Amino acid sequence: MxxxxxxxxxxxxxxxxxxxxxxxxxxxxxxxxxxxxxxxxxxxxxxxxxxxxxxxxxxxxxxxxxxxxxxxxxxxxxxxxxxxxxxxxxxxxxxxxxxxRQRNQIINECEGIALMRDRIRCGVCGAPMVRHICSKRKVKESWTCANDVCGCRVRISDSDLLMKVTLLMNRIIENADLLVPKPKKRFKDSLTVQRLQGEIDDELAHDQPSEKLIVTRIREIASQLYQETNAKDQIAARIAQKRVALMSPQIEFNTAYFTDLVENVVLEAPARVTLITKTDVNISEGEPDYGSQENTQEDGDAD
Structure with a gap:
């Protein structure tokens, strides 16, 4: 000392x-x-x-x-x-x-960045990311994972981020089939369905089975099978497709389109951007565009 x-x-x-x-x-x-x-x-x-x-x-x-x-x-x-x-x-x-703090405000963020600020997610762990500014850097803006264990950092300028998000949204607008999620594979019945089916089998083993109970269990099985598929997502995708049909590709970031189409934006190093749509579909840079039929075919060909 x-x-x-x-x-x-x-x-x-x-x-x-x-x-x-x-x-x-x-x-x-x-x-x-x-x-x-x-x-x-x-x-x-x-x-x-x-x-x-x-x-x-x-x-x-x-x-x-x-x-x-x-x-x-x-x-x-x-x-x-x-x-x-x-x-x-x-x-x-x-x-x-x-x-x-010296400016007593978040540094110069435009409307688009302000809109997506709470929707940026880490491509490594999925946690929210926090925007930072360093005036000494050539690229001043960066996003850091809020998960201390992860600590992933992606340096990308606001202009590049808005441009990449706009290009990915344009890809959706030009091919609305991208909004349709792939069908979920079902290899065997879930434990809930197996339990309900077991109750039906037990009831049928009685001398005088309850028709009312059997019908109720069948309805419950049908409801459970519906929940285990992505039927709701498929319906939501069809509705979203109708909305997209009214959109046109944009040169600059469109806040209304972003709000309608995008749930979250995922960032990965060095500066890779992925959109997660409202229909839970990932749209990433550099990936080929497949329509719903191609997606379904790929599922059928998978091992």
């Missing part, structure tokens, strides 16, 4: 070399983590002071300026002189959070 700060907080000198001071490094990671989660500079300064965390040998009082110097110090990502304490991605997230 130094009496005054000639080198950044988190480092110390040993044998003429700058090395990490591990207790201080833990505090740095804590500061970045809490700041990204929403803690203010003032909150962090008060918290560290209350915990009597030393800043130097002379003081354990923190203020906003000291916390801000840590948030702004790119040396913590590593250099020729300083070993890394945090990942570059963490530093970028903190910088994005700071920029957003």
């Amino acid at each position: 130094k009496k005054t700060r000639f080198i950044p907080y988190g480092y110390t000198m040993r044998n003429g070399r700058t090395v990490i001071e591990h207790d201080e490094a833990d505090i740095i990671r804590y500061i970045f983590d809490e700041y990204i989660k929403g803690a203010s500079l003032k909150d962090l300064a008060e918290e560290l002071t209350a915990r009597r965390v030393p800043y130097t040998e002379k003081t354990d009082v923190w203020d906003k300026a000291r916390v801000a110097r840590i948030i702004d110090n790119a040396k913590y990502t590593g250099s020729d002189v300083y070993d890394p304490i945090i990942d570059e991605d963490i530093f970028e997230e903190a910088a994005a959070a700071k920029a957003a």
